[in-house]
Amino acid sequence: MGGKDAIKFELLATDRNTKARRGRLTTPHGEIDTPVFMPVGTAATVKAVKPEDLRALGARILLSNTYHLFLRPGHEIVREAGGLHAFMNWDGPILTDSGGFQVFSLAAMRRISEEGAEFRSHIDGSKHMLTPEKSIEVQNALGADIIMAFDECADYPIDHRRAEEASERTSRWLERCKAAHEDTDRQALFGIMQGGMYKDLRRRSAERIVAMDLPGYAIGGLSVGEPKALMYEILDDCDDLLPREKPRYLMGVGSPDALFEGVARGVDMFDCVLPTREARHGAAMTSRGGLNIKNARFERDFGPLDPECDCYTCTHYSRAYLRHLFKSGEMLSATLLSLHNLRFLVRAAEGIRRSIESGEFVAYKEAFLRKYYFDGE
């Protein structure tokens, strides 16, 4: 066991009217101001975007994935390359997901036992086994600053008994993850709260994982198809259930409204594939709401995607050109729209941080969301 934690978290300011927090997370690869939005780079790359461009648009920490890198190219190869940072040319902080969620969302023929999850690869159908120990071994080889516990993410909807089973197993697996993870001053292990949409299970899950005194905690099992109101209801309790002096990470959430509502409920970290996936499908987030660049109405629109945006795409290209690129199947389309959507969420997080510092978080949140969801174009 190491003598100190890999990360340090300080709270710099808190909001008077909500649970919003302004913090700073120090990792072996640098500091992160929170609340933070983390772009997702599943296969050791944020699809279509170079690391230097991520840095330039304000991204400070990336998420990557155990499941994908374990299957391809294999974690030993990444280790030989000098670890994930060197392999993908990103020297900032990285967080790796444990592979738990992916086994459930991607792999075919999964079989869950107390030991772990047996599954078939979505790439070639080959059979594999991930256990808490294996997930930690892979994540140790990858070398991310923050690594995640191997958890079982319950479907929605799911009955109380099966949600309890998954949640309790996640807690037992967390003990094994913690035992397997030795280099705690190089990589911080986060535990994951489960419990489906059941408040009693959420509370018990939180108590179990908090008792293990980890450097950070994640809220898992949300945004899995439930109504947003229900997600917010579950989030309402999280500030009380999780220690205030540790970072909280809401997994997989990142629509503009969820970002603000999560922050208002005490969440510090978010990740989401939405900005990059939507970009590849022609959808853009703008200060006046989402738009679909495919739409015929942009054919002769020579203005920027979002007049209020300072990103590379908005300062150099028109909607008409972006529409042309998309309609032509040009890959630059994915790059330019990804740069914009990522900048949009990173900038939203910047605004959130400033507003918490100045005590105007609620006003900022309301103005932002009103413009996004009601103003339109």
Next chain:
RNA sequence: GUGGGUAUCGUCAAGUGGUUAAGACACAGGAUUGUGGCUCCUGUAUACGUGGGUUCGACUCCCACUACCCACC
């Protein structure tokens, strides 16, 4: 000029005597939340080359014309 072939939505392409003429692409709209990038869902079209004929009934059979393709001169 002679012989042969082909003409069905913007494009490609089923249908070959019998109700509202497939489908794909394109086009149009939507979806997307711990990522199988080029995916999924939905929608639209005054499409049977032109003019005659046969038939109860023609995209389908016959004749002529027009256009394009191939071969020959």
